[in-house]
Amino acid sequence: MVIECVVRRNESEVELMTDMDLDSAPVVDADLYREVMGHYPTGVAVVTGFDNGEPIGMVVGTFSAVSLDPPMVTFMPAINSRTYMRLAESSAYCINVLAHDQLDLCRRMAVPRDDKFSQVDWSVSAFGAPALAEAVAHIHCTMRSAVPAGDHLIVLCTVHAMEVTRSAPPLLFFQGGYGGFSPRGMTAKGDADLITAIRLADPARRFIGALSEALGCEAAVLVGVNDNELTTAASAYGGDASMQERLGARIPLMPPLGEAYVAGQTTEVVERWLSRAPSQEPEVLARYRSRLRTIAERGVALAMIAPGGEDAYRDLHNAMDEYARNELTPARERAIRSVIQDMSWFFAAGELIDDEVYDVGSVAVPVHNPEGDVSMVVRLTQLPRRVDGRGVKHWIRELKEAASGIENELRGTGGAQQLQDYRAWYTSDY
Ligand SMILES: Cc1cc2nc3c(=O)[nH]c(=O)nc-3n(C[C@H](O)[C@H](O)[C@H](O)COP(=O)(O)O)c2cc1C
Structure with a gap:
């Protein structure tokens, strides 16, 4: 008809x-x-x-x-x-x-x-x-x-x-x-990715336990689960630190988050990370690139809490917590991303001066696999406040030592095979 x-x-x-x-x-x-x-x-x-x-x-x-x-x-x-x-x-x-x-x-x-x-x-x-x-x-x-x-x-x-x-x-x-509705790009692979990531983080477990005790903070291992996200694969608590980020929490790989993981990786990984920056203004991107270079040179990413920035830091934490939950609508995802994007000023850290006092939000160091690629990040948070430059440098040394200990373990305990299995799994179609 x-x-x-x-x-x-x-x-x-x-x-x-x-x-x-x-x-x-x-x-x-x-x-x-x-x-x-x-x-x-x-x-x-x-x-x-x-x-x-x-x-x-x-x-x-x-x-x-x-x-x-x-x-x-x-x-x-x-x-x-x-x-x-x-x-x-x-x-x-x-x-x-x-x-x-x-x-x-x-x-x-x-x-x-x-x-x-x-x-x-x-x-x-x-x-x-x-x-x-x-x-x-x-x-x-x-x-x-x-x-x-x-x-x-x-x-x-x-x-x-x-x-x-x-x-x-x-x-x-x-x-x-x-x-229900799952926004594309926000779906994790479910339990399988977590189990594999947790297995991969196994050799790091005793190192973060010792770190959190010695420094009185939270120490965690973050592993990449896909091109978009890291996940918290292991965590330990010392001093007054408490569990604020549950195991398996997803952290979006977008500037300025995940710097320690991305710095020193291939151009492709870096460009993908930069492409998620809220502003694609050349000077903003140049700032991120220069920051990544510094992190790669120093082997550490430091995030400071600016004076009076406690509330904003809490906002960031809450936003990340909400991001980590699965019940996210696209509108909330956009709102959360914008909070994360507004936080970039926390990450502006220059040279550490011995006698200056700092409020450090997090310290993160990459861990390399036996092939020399970054496979995970060890991160300290909930650190004691108002610590001088000497103290912060001590944390960095301790964290780097733990990272190289984990790298040794990975070389010796079949970590390479674990990593290969893991890679094969997460690059496969699903
Ligand atoms: C998902 C779903 C969508 C429905 N959409 C409609 C609709 O658009 N129009 C309609 O008349 N009934 C629709 N129904 C059926 C009525 O809701 C329901 O059967 C009806 O209210 C009960 O019959 P009654 O109105 O005669 O009491 C839908 C039912 C379901 C489960």
Whole structure:
């Protein structure tokens, strides 16, 4: 069947005309329609309202944005939906965008029964509709029009208010099943990468244990898990240091993070790292390059906490902590990356002066594998504050000694094979 569409314009309106006869026999097989449309994923929302004081709601995969000015949204109930027949009488709707962990709630709301709200956490919104707790977003609206479209209605709603209530990935529906959203580039390989990285860090374990005790700080081993990230493969705590970064926490390889790992690596690795810098201004990139050169020459990367920078350092720590968790939406990822990017001033460290006092955020030294490539980084954090240059130099010496001890272990304990296995694994497709 050929559908002819004629678009007629006059000064203020655009009108779509079609010769399609809605009553004509369908030319597309119903299973084919379902199968093809099933290849298009949707979010999952619950439209709620009140019918004679009773909360009612239905799951829709057809919720969509329509117009920004004036703000309008739509959803498409089946013409024979019992719930919609009741919703049509509701003076206000709340459209609740479900989160990835609200599958039970979704199932409860999708069944044709009357007591859907009996074990559900909800409250009455300021606009007079039931708002579901823990939803990602609430869109408060009223019905503007309902246009029949075959076996469904296109319900157009005017939006009066809307808010994101929880920064969590949404629940998705695809090919008849439910799932979540994993931003590309943010997905780690799961347990396998961690286990391999932890195995690789084994020879370093006793060295970081001794370091953390002797210096009263946290000592950790960071191993590259992919082109984008390092992971904390082992950590030890001495003095007042406590676990702030869980094992397997992922650290994005983006300027200024991961300097000790990247400095001294191939041009390709360095360029990839630089390409993730927020600003691609030549002078900013030149600054990073010069910093990498200094780190490669000195064999250590120092990050200072600037005076009064405690809060900002905490922000950085919190951002990293959130990055390390898996439940990251692309919007949060961007926000976190921007916090990390703003931290570059911490990393501006010049020559250490013996009698000057420093607040050091971290000291990191690369560890080379038997082939001479950087395979991991040993890092000290939660260090004592206000330590003079002599003290900081002592930490660096200790850390370098530990790094060369680990390098010896790697040469002697089959570390080369471990590394090779690990490399083969993480460069393989998945
Ligand atoms: C993921 C998903 C998406 C759905 N989308 C729609 C939809 O867009 N329109 C609709 O009428 N029903 C949709 N449903 C079905 C209704 O939510 C549900 O079956 C219905 O509310 C219960 O029947 P009743 O309305 O007759 O009580 C969907 C169900 C699920 C699980």
